[in-house]
Amino acid sequence: MDYQDIITIEPGKRSGKPCIRRMRITVYDILEYLAGGMTEAEILEDFSELTLEDIKACLAFAADRERKLFVASL
Numbered sequence: 001m002d003y004q005d006i007i008t009i010e011p012g013k014r015s016g017k018p019c020i021r022r023m024r025i026t027v028y029d030i031l032e033y034l035a036g037g038m039t040e041a042e043i044l045e046d047f048s049e050l051t052l053e054d055i056k057a058c059l060a061f062a063a064d065r066e067r068k069l070f071v072a073s074l
Helices: 027-035 040-046 052-073
Strands: none
Touching: 027 040, 027 052, 040 052
16 A cells, blocks of 8 residues: 555644544544454544545555564564
């Protein structure tokens, strides 16, 4: 999945953390909800402005970042 059109980073917003579509909801927020046991449906119910594609973009972003950390450590 190409998350680059969904995940945005703006220096003045949320201290430059990666956010979803220029909103104030961060990738970390979504990952924390998922790790805490919330389902995608529950997140979408709580945040009507989000889409399933937004959640998948957060997961793709996190996976890509993890891959880059692994490659950089080699």
